[in-house]
Amino acid sequence: MKIGLVSLGCSKNLIDTQNALSFLKASGHVFVSDPRQADAIIVNTCGFIESAKQESINTILEMADYKAGRCKCLIAMGCLVQRYRKELEEELPEVDRFISIDEYRNMEQILNETLHSETICQKEIMLATEPYTAYLRIADGCSNHCTFCAIPLIRGKYYSVPFEEVLENARQLEAIGVKELNIIAQDSTMYGKDLYGRLRLHELLIELNKMDFHWIRVLYMYPDEIYDGLLDTMASLEKVIPYFDIPSQHGSDRILKLMNRRGRKQQILTTVRQIREKFADPILRTTVIVGFPSESEEDFRELMELTEQIRWDRLGAFAYSREEGTPAWRLPDQVDAEAAQKRLDELMRRQAEISLENNQRYLGRTIEVLVERKKSINSPYYQGRGWMHAPDDIDGHVFFTSDRPLRAGEFVKVEITKAEMYDLYGQLKD
Numbered sequence: 001m002k003i004g005l006v007s008l009g010c011s012k013n014l015i016d017t018q019n020a021l022s023f024l025k026a027s028g029h030v031f032v033s034d035p036r037q038a039d040a041i042i043v044n045t046c047g048f049i050e051s052a053k054q055e056s057i058n059t060i061l062e063m064a065d066y067k068a069g070r071c072k073c074l075i076a077m078g079c080l081v082q083r084y085r086k087e088l089e090e091e092l093p094e095v096d097r098f099i100s101i102d103e104y105r106n107m108e109q110i111l112n113e114t115l116h117s118e119t120i121c122q123k124e125i126m127l128a129t130e131p132y133t134a135y136l137r138i139a140d141g142c143s144n145h146c147t148f149c150a151i152p153l154i155r156g157k158y159y160s161v162p163f164e165e166v167l168e169n170a171r172q173l174e175a176i177g178v179k180e181l182n183i184i185a186q187d188s189t190m191y192g193k194d195l196y197g198r199l200r201l202h203e204l205l206i207e208l209n210k211m212d213f214h215w216i217r218v219l220y221m222y223p224d225e226i227y228d229g230l231l232d233t234m235a236s237l238e239k240v241i242p243y244f245d246i247p248s249q250h251g252s253d254r255i256l257k258l259m260n261r262r263g264r265k266q267q268i269l270t271t272v273r274q275i276r277e278k279f280a281d282p283i284l285r286t287t288v289i290v291g292f293p294s295e296s297e298e299d300f301r302e303l304m305e306l307t308e309q310i311r312w313d314r315l316g317a318f319a320y321s322r323e324e325g326t327p328a329w330r331l332p333d334q335v336d337a338e339a340a341q342k343r344l345d346e347l348m349r350r351q352a353e354i355s356l357e358n359n360q361r362y363l364g365r366t367i368e369v370l371v372e373r374k375k376s377i378n379s380p381y382y383q384g385r386g387w388m389h390a391p392d393d394i395d396g397h398v399f400f401t402s403d404r405p406l407r408a409g410e411f412v413k414v415e416i417t418k419a420e421m422y423d424l425y426g427q428l429k430d
Contacts, residue, residue, distance in 0.1 A: 001115055003029045004038030004071075006063065007128060008056055009046025011184050011219070011392060013078060014128050015137045016104065017044045020077070021126040023108040027117040035066045040073035040115055045080035047154060049321035056080045057092075064094035075099065075114060079154045101155065125172050130372070132409030133391050134178040138166050138204065139185035143194075144222070146249070147260045147327035148289060148320065151186055158187060160195045163204065170208055179214040179409060180370060182391065188218050189225035199225065202233035209237040214411060215370070215387055219245045223271045224263040235278050241387045242279040246271065247287045251306030252299035255292050258331065265306060272310050283388040285314035285395070290347060291340025292320045293331035300343050307351060313358050313388065314395050315351045319344050352421050359419040362386075366429050369398045369414045371406045382406055384414070386424065396422030403428065 003024055007017035020042060021031070032038050041063045045056035060076055067074060077099035081088060085100050097114045099107065112118055127134055142151045143158040161169075173181065183204075185191060192200030201218070208216055216239045223246050234240045246268070250256050253264045263271075275282050288303060307315065319340040322329055369384040381399040389395040400414045406428075418425035 001029050001039045001117065002032045002037055003115075004032050004035045004041040004063075005044070006041070006059055007044045008059060009044070009048065009052060009079065011135045011182070012137060012140070012186070013044055013046060015135055015184075016078065016101075017128045018126060019104070020044070020107060020111065021128060022123050023111055023119075024115075025126050026108075026119050026121050026123040027112055027115070028120050029115070029117065035063060035071065036069060038066065038071050040075065041066060041071050042075040042077065045076055045078035047078070047080035047083045048150060049318070049323065051321070053080055053084075060092060060095060064092075067094065073097075073115065075111075082154050083150065125176060127176075127178075129391065130408065131177060132370070133180040133182070134173045135182045135184050136166065136170055136173065137161065137184050138188060138191050138201075142186035143190075144187060144262070145260055145327075147258065147331070148292065148323070150323045150326055153325050155186065158190060158194060160191050160193070160200075162195065163192070163200065166204060167207055170211060174211045174213065177409075179411075180391065181208065181213045181216045183208075183216065183218045185220060187220060187222050187225070189221045189227075189230065199227060199230070202227075202230045205230075205233055205237055205240050209239045213239055216240045217243045217387075217390060219390065221246050222263070223248060223268050226271050226275075228274075231274060231278050242275075242282040243285070243388065243390070244275055244282055245285045245390070248306070249288055250292065250299075251288075251303035252295070253302075255295055255299050255303075258294065258328075259289075259292065260327070265302070268306070269309065283313045284310065285316075285390075286310075286312050287316045287318070288347070289318055289320050290343045291335040291337070293328055293335060294333035295320075295335050295340075295343075304347065304350065307347065307354070311354050311358060312351070313355065315347075315355075316394060317344055317347050317351070356419070356421045359421070359424060362416040362424055363419055364416065366413050366415045367398070367424075369400065369412055371408055371410045371412060372397075373408055375399055381425075384412075386414075396424070398424045398426065400426045400428055 043060050046052040073096045075097045076095045081098045082101040139160045141155040141158045248268050367386045371384045375381040375383045380401050384398045386398050413429040414426040415429045416424050416426040
């Protein structure tokens with residue numbers, strides 16, 4: 001059967017998509033990118049914030065239109081289904097089967113039953129990314145209980161993948177030629193504490209560094225859990241790059257307390273200072289929320305002040321999304337949407353200036369770049385990423401010219417001649 005699969009949401013969701021792909025391939029199905037050619041379509045949904053939920057519903061409805069043609073089966077899975085399955089079953093009769101996250105342990109059986117197939121060969125990893133890059137999930141769920149976040153409602157409490165299982169998953173990625181390994185969890189720095197009574201991310205990095213990867217990047221590192229042993233280990237391992245994705249969420253201690261964040265502004269500043277003391281050229285990325293309930297102009301100014309003090313290389317910001325079932329849903333003094341958007345626009349304008357200023361430091365330098373593709377057929381530029389660019393289309397790219405043909409997944413040296421807000425430009429340096 002020809003299967004079309006749409007994956008929405010974050011990189012953690014992409015791991016679930018990969019599992020579905022692997023089960024489907026083991027059952028003899030093939031995959032098509034054009035939904036008009038699909039016998040069945042699967043949509044892996046996101047249910048994190050309101051805009052993501054609406055995108056998921058719109059995508060399901062869009063895919064349902066293809067049932068008038070070749071497609072005879074539409075399956076919806078993922079976070080939105082986990083959170084709103086009953087409502088979706090009532091409102092979306094176009095969907096033939098919903099698969100919630102708590103059913104994933106039986107995903108192979110469910111897919112075979114729904115698609116009238118059976119497993120005919122051993123399951124092998126099928127990446128939902130390019131073959132040279134992959135995500136390695138070391139934990140799922142979250143026990144931080146930030147008041148704005150629905151993840152615990154969707155994914156449940158935090159649980160680490162057993163140490164040896166993580167290593168075995170990494171070996172499988174190594175065996176199929178992955179060169180860029182991106183470690184993910186809702187909270188990577190908490191890894192191991194629930195299973196072993198201690199934080200073990202640094203021990204995991206030591207073992208991964210022994211494998212045949214070129215870059216190892218850690219995503220989602222909570223500031224209050226970035227411990228000295230982790231920083232010392234990262235600094236000593238040549239394949240682990242100094243990339244720090246630290247969700248700070250705000251710069252006002254009052255708002256951080258209302259968010260139920262464990263760290264405060266000074267701890268964020270201290271963590272960043274420690275990182276910059278240990279690493280010559282670290283990349284600092286964060287995520288923040290504006291317009292949280294009762295956020296005053298003074299609170300927002302504190303967030304702007306923190307942004308100025310740290311000068312993040314990457315900053316993702318979102319206007320607060322009121323999510324039912326979360327503690328923040330019941331908080332008084334909800335901020336007007338127009339005021340929240342105005343603050344968001346101001347923050348992102350300033351961050352754009354900071355990002356441009358930060359990118360200027362690469363001018364004249366030669367950096368290592370992972371080749372992705374030609375920018376376009378007629379373009380003289382190749383597109384790639386430096387170690388400072390995560391593969392989630394948030395951090396930007398490196399565009400560069402080359403006098404010789406290059407292949408995707410190759411590492412090359414590029415001399416940077418131009419720096420823009422997010423992207424760098426240069427030429428191949430032989």
